[in-house]
Amino acid sequence: MKELKDLVRPNVWVLKPYSSARDEFHGKASVFLDANENPWNVPYNRYPDPRQARLKERIAKLKGVKADSIFLGNGSDEAIDLIIRAFCEPGADSIVTIAPSYGMYEVAAGVNAVECKEVPLDADFGLDAEVVLAEADDRTKVIFLCSPNNPTGNSLDRGSIYKILRRFEGIVVIDEAYIDFSAYPSLLRELDGFPNLVVLQTLSKAWGAAAIRLGMAFASPEIIAVLDKIKYPYNVSLLTQEKALEILDGEEVMRNRVESILSERERLRYLLINKPFFFKVYPSDANFLLVDVGDATAVYDALLKEGVVVRNRDNVRMCHGCLRITVGSPEENDRLLDALGRVCPPIRLQRIIRLMEEKEDGKEGQA
Ligand SMILES: *Cc1c(COP(=O)(O)O)cnc(C)c1O
Helix, strand or coil: CCCHHHHCCHHHHHCCCCCCHHHHCCCCCCCCCCCCCCCCCCCCCCCCCCCCHHHHHHHHHHHCCCHHHEEEECCHHHHHHHHHHHHCCCCCCEEEEEECCCCHHHHHHHHCCCEEEEEECCCCCCCCHHHHHHHCCCCEEEEEEECCCCCCCCCCCHHHHHHHHHHCCCEEEEECCCHHHCCCCCHHHHCCCCCCEEEEEECCCCCCCHHHCCEEEECCHHHHHHHHHHCCCCCCCHHHHHHHHHHHCCHHHHHHHHHHHHHHHHHHHHHHHCCCCCCEECCCCCCEEEEECCCHHHHHHHHHHCCCCCEECCCCCCCCCEEEEECCCHHHHHHHHHHHHHHHHHHHHHHHHHHHHHHHHHHHHHC
């Protein structure tokens, strides 16, 4: 890895962060007249801890990392944006990511006038480290990889990830939003071995708390200090910090729900690949399935009319004909299957008629 100083934008490196009232005060006090708060409406009258110390202690214990290796934000989306803003000079630097993958890397890069270079995955949605490394040049500051990947569902090859971590001299972000559903362990344990590694996780998926907006970035204390410098001082609300502490006490509950989702995922897969559907279902290490249904937009629209909403990925590179279907509760999955059973036969029939008409037209054209 290059020196951190040579990777961080020069203006960010020399930036003196905003120092909030709660940052400047250390120690014990019982009268708080330092932050222009209102004395009434306890406890919501007070600004929350800008460093989220209690929550970080809790997460540190849970994840087996040091508290100073943790950044907390308003969803992992905040961390994605901050990483690009910390390292990439607008109009000059670039990021490299894979395609298809999570759309926020490209959006966050675009907002910051940072070029986003996409490396297509191979036909099995596998990662070719050499192609990714070849795409990165000396203006590429960050490589974003997502594993398990959204929307394809598969985990990326470990060996390829290690190769990129070893050979790329900039920052490598591994987005592990779906790691708790995965058969593979987190890369968190590699944090000490790779100074350029940033691991993203979230409370939005396996922990079932998308509404509270809590994302986590894990990295060296030096990288975390850079992100802390440019975040909004009070970026995680008191409500979120308290609710997160409560939710994280329920690890057992989370594990049970994950188990249920995984067994439902396999039931859904089995039913979708067999009679009467015979769909192609891609291997999934996450809480969703990428399913090739043929006429994706027609199936999507018909499902909507049945009150079932899935994600249409028909227009995404390499996902032509595909829907991304989140694994729900057993009842929700049954409703999906019932609806598919009703909407698919007429759509297939129409497709066959259309193909036959096209064939007829072709013959007339030749005559
Ligand atoms: C859902 C998802 C996230 C989660 O984002 P939050 O802002 O934490 O809710 C991050 N990355 C990927 C790939 C996702 O699919």
